[in-house]
Amino acid sequence: MESKTTTHLVNLLQACIDKKAHRAGKILHAFFLRNGLASQTFLSNRLIELYSKCGKIDSACRVFDKIPQKGVYSWNAILSVHCKVGNVQDAYALFVKMPERNTVSWNTLISALVRSGLEQKALDAYDAMISEGYVPTHFTLASVFSGCGALLASERGRICHGLVIKIGLDKNIYVVNALLCMYAKCGLMKDAIQVFGDMHEHNEVTFTAMVGGLVQTGRVMDSLKMFRLMCRKGIRIDSVSLSSILGACGRGVSGEFYQDDLNDVLSSNVHGQQAHALSIKLGFETDLHLNNSLLDMYAKNGDMDSAEKVFAHLPEASVVSWNVMIAGHGQKYQSDKAFDYLQRMQWSGFEPDEVTYINMLAGCIKSGDIETGRRIFDSMSQPSVSSWNAILSGYTQGGNHKEAIQLFREMQFQRVQSDRTTLAIILSSCAAMGLLEFGKQVHAASRKASFHTDIYVASGLIGMYSKCGKTEMAGCIFYNMPELDVVCWNSMIACFSLNSLEVEAFNFFKQMRQNGICPTQFSYATVLSCCAKLSSLSQGRQIHAQIAKDGYVSDVFVGSALIDMYCKCGDVDEARRFFDMMHSKNTVTWNEMIHGYAQNGRGYDAVSLYKDMITTGQKPDNITFIAVLTACSHSGLVDVGLEIFNSMQLEHDVEPVLDHYTCIIDSLGRANRFDEAEVLIDKVPYKDDPVLWEVLLSSCRVHANVSLAERAAQELYRLDPQNPTPYVLLANIYSGLGRWDDVRAIRELMSDKQVIKEPGYSWIDNKNEVQTFKVDEVQAVSGGTC
Missing domain, CATH: 1.25.40 (Serine Threonine Protein Phosphatase 5, Tetratricopeptide repeat)
Known part of the structure; x- marks a missing residue:
């Protein structure tokens, strides 16, 4: 009779556990206490399980503490309670105290450590388990493979793979799926594919892992083929597998589609639309994670109209949803729309997180709106190093290197720890400004933080020393690297x-x-x-x-x-x-070819190619006009050059700068049209630039225009007294006219002002070897040249 009563109570308690009926379970617990049944270990163990299921950890612990004779099951039950709620430290301390352990104890601990992100501790626990003679189960090995995948410990995973085969678990789908996931996460898709091919059966976890791994390693087309195979085999498609394939479609633009026959491959956005349709067909419209994947796919493909439609019909949104929309508009250079979403997000009661601000900063920087980006940055209470990097990158990309360096100093004052990205960005600014001393300080900071051997930072250091003319220091950085990459x-x-x-x-x-x-x-x-x-x-x-x-x-x-x-x-x-x-072809390509014709004196070809460029719809830039105007100058096409020069602002919205004026003045001077050249040079906003006067002086030499040459030389003496060019050119004009006294006066003036003409260099290419020669002595001013 007593046995029947106990069985009945156990059944009632099991029903409470199954239904998480906390109140009914408490009544049963009270009954046990009144009738002296609480001392029975078996019932106490089930009570611990009940309170654990109902989330009443304190109650479970009190039951455990009052058990008079605790068996291994009791210890495992309370260990499981702590692991379930993430009290890993308490669980570990409890595990150490256990008088007796079994495989379940080890599995519970290892699994909890992996779930809590303490993968290395989990692997250490696994080693201890093996050393104590326990044979791992499929639960153990699944957790261990998960830990290896998270740590990218592929070699450790391979050893466990061998053990799986040895103990005969290589047919267990639970273990093999975990093994496959481990290889995929480590980027070892060849091994993952081998495991996949050896499996006797596959399920949705198998295919999802394969799709995810192929996407991660950039094999976008293979991931799509794998998903199609999954569909053909009739494997159940869940929201996780659909999210994986949407990730592949989102990576298609920057993935490998260009390598395939484009007649056989649809655009990534079309693949994404098909996956979208399938998600609706399977009834996943309300799945928030999947909807966020849809938003991300459309945003990465630049289809913000479709992303807007998906977002507008979301049954619920999350911070991730808003972040994706902000990032998407930022990628499209639409910082105003991104900012609008940020405001709407806040009005809807969502608190922006670090990712929100980084996306917003990136959008502002892409759109060239660094001022708005700075306001957002300044509004952040405690920006992380990623946010600092984003705003620093914005200043650097915009050429505002001085502001970048000032902000970097502020970062140091606030004791924000720089990372490899920070150092590489600031080294770029140091290089651009030629700040050798500050660059050395950054180098010292990189050594202190042990980043000096990081390939990314080392490349920045080499670049900085290069721009500052310190090739030996750049070489020292290079040769002291433990490993080198192509960068x-x-x-x-x-x-x-x-x-x-x-x-x-x-x-x-x-x-x-x-x-x-x-x-x-x-x-x-x-x-x-x-x-x-x-x-x-x-x-x-x-x-x-x-x-x-x-x-x-x-x-x-x-x-x-x-x-x-x-x-x-x-x-x-x-x-x-x-x-x-x-x-x-891009604008640079056209410019190079036009400039090539200019360099080789083929002005008509250069002008013809310039007109072809306009006809094809390619927009000319500053460099285009420098190239074509140079060609006109060198080929005597003065009027054509003037016509193109006058069309710059009127037809192409390109403001003439110093180099364009220089080309036109050179063209007019070569043609002996000095009156027009003087009129133009008096209107130029760059009259204090020596290049203009050097060009004019060179033309004066050709046509022996002494008066204008003397004016040009005087301007050059004023602007750059140590430049030997005007002295030499004017002396050569005088010598050509036989005015030797004036030539002698120029030589004496050079001597008085200690102006030195540097020797010239020549080289010849002989049997694939380049030999260089230097003119050791400057020709004396005799016989007509200086």
């Missing part, structure tokens, strides 16, 4: 090129290839620039062949550099042939 190599090549060490840059490029580093677009563009500076056509052609081999011929950046190289090496026809072959 570091590119930085050093650029360093040599920037400091007119083209031969060294070219040799360094060769060394990079010998070390097995594949050049990038930047590598090729820089070394082509070196070939152009050295007028080394043979080297340039070799680089062109390597570019074709590596598949960079269609890159606009590299293509423009190739055109520049051929033009500067005198092979303008080869440059034009390559120009005509290019599938896509």
Whole structure:
């Protein structure tokens, strides 16, 4: 009879546990106490389970404390309570105190540590479990694989993979799914695919892990194919798998679609729309996480109209929803709309978080609205380092390096710890302003924070020292790096090129290839620039062949550099042939070709190409007009040049600057139209720039216009007394006219003012080696030249 009563009470207690009936459970608990049943360990263990299910942790602990004889099940029950509510430290302390443990104890602890983000502690606990002779179960290994995935500890995961096979759990779908997820998170998709292929059965978790892993590693098309296979096999599609595939569609724009046959591949937005339709068909319209994934997909694809529609029909929104909309409009350079969403978000009762402000800052910076970005930044009570980086990046990108450096100093005063991004940004500003001493201080700060060997920071340091002319220091940074990537190599090549060490840059490029580093677009563009500076056509052609081999011929950046190289090496026809072959051209490409014609004295071709550029709808910029006006000047097309110059502001909304005026004055001077040149130079807003007067003085020499030459020389003496150019040019004019006394007077004036003419340099390209020669002595002013 007593046995039947106990069974009945147990059944009642189980019903309370199943239904989370806290009140009914308390009544039962009271009955146990009145009838002396509370001392029974079995009933007490079930009471702990009841209170745990109902979230009454204190009650569970009190029951546990009063158990007279605690068995391993009792300890496991209270351990589970602490783990369930995230009291990991208490759970760990309790675990240490346990007089007896079993596999369940270890599994409970390891699982809780992984869920709490303490993966390394979880793996250490697993090691202790194995060392004490316990055999892991499928629960243990699933948690361990999850921990390995979070830590990207692939080698540790491989060892556990071997154990899975050894103890015969390689057919357990729970374990194998966790194993597959681990490989996917570590980016080891080859291993993940192998595991996938060896599985006897798959479920939605398997496919979702595969889709997510393929997306993470940039294999967008493969992830879409995997999702289609999932649909064909009739695997249940849940909101998680749909969110994964929407992530793939959102990455399509910057993913690998361009590598496939575009006739067979629909745009990423169409794939996303199909996934959207499927989510509606499956009844997930109210799933907030999925709706946020939809918003993110449309925003990343730039389809803000569709994102607006989804957002407007959300049954409920979250901070994530608002953040996605703010980020989306920011990416579209619509900072005003992003700011409108920020205000609406606050009016709707949502509190902006760190991501909100970073998205808003990024939007303002992209839109060029740094003032609004700064106001938002200043309104933040405690901006994180990411927010500091965003506003610093805005100032740097906008060329306001002085403000960036001042803000960086303020960051130091507020004791905000810089990260690798902060240091790289501020080093960029130091480089742009040539602030060597401040750059050295940043270098010291990077060493203190142990970031000096970080590839990202090291590249910034190399760039800073390069711009400040300290190639040796840049080399020290490079050679002391524990490991190097292509960015570091590119930085050093650029360093040599920037400091007119083209031969060294070219040799360094060769060394990079010998070390097995594949050049990038930047590598090729820089070394082509070196070939152009050295007028080394043979080297340039070799680089062109390597570019074709590596598949960079269609890159606009590299293509423009190739055109520049051929033009500067005198092979303008080869440059034009390559120009005509290019599938896509930007303004830089057109400018390089027009400028190439100008350099090689083919003014008519330059003007014709300029007109073609206008006809194709490409908008000319400042550089375009410098190139075409230079061509007109060098080819005597004075009236054509004046016509183009006058059209700049009227037809193309380009304000003339110093270089444009210089081209026109040069053109008029070459044509002996000095009256017009003087009228123009008196109207120019750049009269105190020596370049204008140097150009005019050069023209005066050609046409022996002594009076205007003397005026130009006097202006140059005033503006830059140590510049030898006006002295030499005026002396040459005098010598050409046989006015030797005036020539002697110029030489004496140079001597009195200690003006020194630097020796010139020449070089020849001989059997792929460049040899440089220096003129050791300046020619004496005799026989007519200075």
